[in-house]
Amino acid sequence: MLRKSLMINPMDSVVMVLEDAKKGDSVVTPKGTVTLVEDVEFAHKASISDMKKGQPVIKYGEEIGYLLKDVSAGSWIHVHNMGCDRGKI
Amino acid sequence: MKQEFMGYKRPNGSVGIRNYLAVIPSVFCANTTVGKIAAQVEGAVALPHAVGCAQVGFDLELTARTLKSMACHPNVGAVIVVGLGCERFNPQELYDAVKENGKPVALFVIQDEGGTTATIRKAVDKAREFKAILDQDRRTPCPLSSLMMGTKCGGTDATSGLAANPAVGNAADRIVAAGGSAILSELNELLGTEDFLARRAVSPQVADKIYSAIYEIEDVLRSGLDPTLPENRNHLISRGNFDGGVSSIVEKALGGVHKSGTSPIVDVIEYAVPPDPSLKGLFLMNYESHDGEVVTGMIGCGAQLVAFTTGRGNPTGHPVAPVIKITGNEKTWRSMEENFDFNASGIISQGRSVEETGEELLELILRIAGGEETTAEKIGGTELFCVGRRHGYHRKSREELWAGHSCPS
Numbered sequence: 369m370l371r372k373s374l375m376i377n378p379m380d381s382v383v384m385v386l387e388d389a390k391k392g393d394s395v396v397t398p399k400g401t402v403t404l405v406e407d408v409e410f411a412h413k414a415s416i417s418d419m420k421k422g423q424p425v426i427k428y429g430e431e432i433g434y435l436l437k438d439v440s441a442g443s444w445i446h447v448h449n450m451g452c453d454r455g456k457i
Numbered sequence: 458m459k460q461e462f463m464g465y466k467r468p469n470g471s472v473g474i475r476n477y478l479a480v481i482p483s484v485f486c487a488n489t490t491v492g493k494i495a496a497q498v499e500g501a502v503a504l505p506h507a508v509g510c511a512q513v514g515f516d517l518e519l520t521a522r523t524l525k526s527m528a529c530h531p532n533v534g535a536v537i538v539v540g541l542g543c544e545r546f547n548p549q550e551l552y553d554a555v556k557e558n559g560k561p562v563a564l565f566v567i568q569d570e571g572g573t574t575a576t577i578r579k580a581v582d583k584a585r586e587f588k589a590i591l592d593q594d595r596r597t598p599c600p601l602s603s604l605m606m607g608t609k610c611g612g613t614d615a616t617s618g619l620a621a622n623p624a625v626g627n628a629a630d631r632i633v634a635a636g637g638s639a640i641l642s643e644l645n646e647l648l649g650t651e652d653f654l655a656r657r658a659v660s661p662q663v664a665d666k667i668y669s670a671i672y673e674i675e676d677v678l679r680s681g682l683d684p685t686l687p688e689n690r691n692h693l694i695s696r697g698n699f700d701g702g703v704s705s706i707v708e709k710a711l712g713g714v715h716k717s718g719t720s721p722i723v724d725v726i727e728y729a730v731p732p733d734p735s736l737k738g739l740f741l742m743n744y745e746s747h748d749g750e751v752v753t754g755m756i757g758c759g760a761q762l763v764a765f766t767t768g769r770g771n772p773t774g775h776p777v778a779p780v781i782k783i784t785g786n787e788k789t790w791r792s793m794e795e796n797f798d799f800n801a802s803g804i805i806s807q808g809r810s811v812e813e814t815g816e817e818l819l820e821l822i823l824r825i826a827g828g829e830e831t832t833a834e835k836i837g838g839t840e841l842f843c844v845g846r847r848h849g850y851h852r853k854s855r856e857e858l859w860a861g862h863s864c865p866s
Contacts, residue, residue, distance in 0.1 A: 374619070374805070384615055384702070386805060410788070411615035411768070412702035425704075428618070430649075432708035445704065452705030 369393045371404075373414070377429030382413040382445050384427075389414075395442075405442040413445040425450050460635050462826035463596035464603065464761075465534070468559050470734065472603040473531035474761045474826040476591050477502045477777065478584060480537045481528055483551050484509030484544035487567060491539050493577050498584040500591075501537075502776040508844045509546040516848045519728060520546055523844045525554040526729040526757030528562075532777050534594060535561040535587035537580050542568030561587045596828065602636030602737065604826060607755030607763035607778075608716040609643065611748040614701025614768030618712020620785025620804035620814075621766035626718035627815020628764065628822060629739065633720040638737045640726075640755045641717035643746035644674040649707035650714045654741065659721045665855075666725040670743040672858040677745065677850050697769045716766060728845050729757025748773065749843030752780065762825060764818075772796045774838025779831045781822065798831050 372386035373395035383397050385408045393404050397416050408414050413427065418440050424431040425445060433452035439445065465473040478501040482491045488505035495503035504527055508520045528536045528551060536555045540548025548564055555562035563583045570576040608625055610617055629639035641647075647654065651671040658664035682691045689696075703709045723738035732740060744754050748771075752763050756778045763778060765771065768786040770793045784790050787802035799818055803809035825831055 376619070384619070409702065411786070413615075413704065427708060428711040430707070430711055432711065433705040446702070447699055447704050450704050452707055 371395050373397060375399075375416075376427060379426055379429040381417070381419065381424070381426040382415055385410065385412055385414055402442045404444075405440055406444050408444045415439050415441055415443045415445050417441050460601040460823075461598050462601070462604070462823045463828065464599035464826060465531070465594055466597055466599065467531050471531040471759070472599045472761070473534070474604075474779070474828070475532040475777075476534040476594050477532055478535045478537070478587050478591055479504055479528060479533045479777065480539065480580070480584065481524060481551065482506065482509065483524065483538060483540040483546050483548035486510070486541040486544065487539040490567060490573050490576055490580075493573075494537060494539065494580045494584060497577075497581045498588055500588060501584055502839070504776055504842055506842065506844050508846070510544040512545055512848070515850075515852065516846055517545060519845045519847060521550065523729045523753060523757050524551055526731070527753070527777055527842075528555045529558040529560075530756060530777055531759070532756075532761055533560070534591040536563075537584050537587070538562065538564045539576065539580060540564065540566040542566045561590055563587070599826075600636070601632060601823070604632055604762075604822075605638040605640065605758070605760045606632055606822065607640045607642075607752060607758075607760035609748065609752055609755070609763055609765045609780075610646070610713050610716065610767065611765060611773070612767040612769030612771045613698050613703060613709060613713065614786060614789075615703055615712070616701075616785035616802065616805060617766050617768045618709075618715060620801040621768065621783045622712060622715035622785075623811045624785070624799075624801040624804065624814040624818050625716040625764045625766055625783060627811050628718075628818040629716070630718035630720055631815060631819050632822075633718070633738050636737055638732075638740060638759075639717065639720070640740045640742050640758055640760055641714070641722075642742035642744050642751050642755060643713065644671050644741075644743065645678055645745040646706065646713050647671060647710045648675055650710045653714065654722060657720075657722050659723050659738075663722060663724055667722065667741060668862075669855055669858055670725050670741065672862055673743070673853070674745050676853065676858060677847065680850055701768055716764070726758055728754040731757075731759040744845060747843060747845075749841040750845040752841040753843055754845050762822065764822070766801075770796055772833065772836060772838055773841045774831065774833025774836065775841040776839040777842070779825050780833050780838075780841060781825060781831055782833065783818065796832055796836075798825075
């Protein structure tokens with residue numbers, strides 16, 4: 369099923385999914401259609417391409433964190449696979 | 458659109474949008490007495506709090522300035538101060554500040570009046586006398602330039618950064634363009650946006666203050682972290698933020714900063730210290746982000762109302778100033794509509810523009826400034842009145858704060 373999504377800035381490496389989406393659903397992005405490889409809840413992020421551990425995650429055109437593991441296109445991007453050092457000890 | 462509202466012009470030139478009789482304890486020991494006084498006088502608001510004693514230094518200073526700023530706020534028409542008698546924050550200091558501010562004020566000290574019941578009886582008599590004076594006050598047309606709006610997020614989800622915050626930012630831009638003011642704060646949630654904010658400063662001096670303020674908040678937070686505790690004790694964002702799809706403090710910051718709009722930042726101001734009345738525009742208030750403490754600090758800086766964005770939903774209100782609840786989340790709007798004043802979700806679901814949504818929000822702001830009740834006022838929410846605290850932290854010099862940060866270009 370096709371789900372609504374939004375890329376906030378053309379530089380972004382993730383889109384925001386605008387409705388609760390299931391594994392196998394598709395989202396259309398400015399960089400092509402991506403099939404979700406897992407469930408992604410409303411307002412959460414999905415990757416639009418395969419990315420490697422350590423690569424920055426870009427949203428709002430800025431780095432919001434970096435990947436803790438390799439991910440494929442259509443992955444849910446959240447605290448389980450994205451880190452951010454700012455504000456920590 | 459008509460850029461004015463019906464407000465209360467105060468003798469000192471400020472403008473109120475409410476005309477409260479405030480009953481304020483100088484110390485938490487007087488909270489019950491204060492509550493019972495306010496309950497007996499229609500239209501009176503009680504400002505109970507947890508502080509006023511056993512404090513030192515900057516922490517006690519924050520208490521003093523917060524309580525004085527609430528009492529001297531333009532939304533307050535008259536004040537009853539209730540002290541215990543032995544507290545660290547002298548109730549006479551609060552009384553004197555209000556006296557100088559030029560509004561009716563009376564002081565009752567429980568240890569001098571002969572206990573709780575006698576204090577309540579005398580204070581209620583005086584409060585009713587003040588209320589009769591306030592009832593004579595009339596609203597008159599006031600320009601939008603006399604408005605100062607605080608901006609705050611609470612219960613943020615990813616829709617806040619997309620819809621609610623941009624709508625508030627647009628309304629803030631409209632207020633500033635009309636010659637009024639807005640405040641951005643919650644600096645711990647702006648970590649990572651300091652370069653972006655400094656570029657918006659009106660001068661290199663203000664840019665310098667922005668860096669120092671953000672570095673200070675980061676230092677304050679770091680001083681409170683404890684690696685021996687479970688990891689969730691050291692998180693800077695809440696479980697609700699994570700659940701809502703926000704994955705890092707920087708992601709939250711980039712969404713949060715939108716609520717300040719695009720105006721230049723004219724100065725960095727301190728907690729509950731109003732800027733010089735001649736300076737108008739967008740201000741950054743130097744404080745971290747406990748919802749109640751920030752909202753109270755902004756009101757202490759002179760904000761007559763606060764725009765509060767929440768994707769997850771939030772029922773809170775403040776006893777001194779209306780808090781307007783705005784959501785960008787259509788699901789939350791539908792599930793708890795009684796707690797919202799404005800639905801900005803059309804930006805996401807219907808492709809509505811930020812501009813038209815911001816204009817609609819400003820219309821609501823003007824109506825609320827003119828006396829229309831917010832949902833939080835209807836419910837009677839007052840929990841956002843919280844006095845700012847900072848204990849166990851020694852303020853540092855610019856050199857100390859900037860050390861460890863790469864120097865901005």
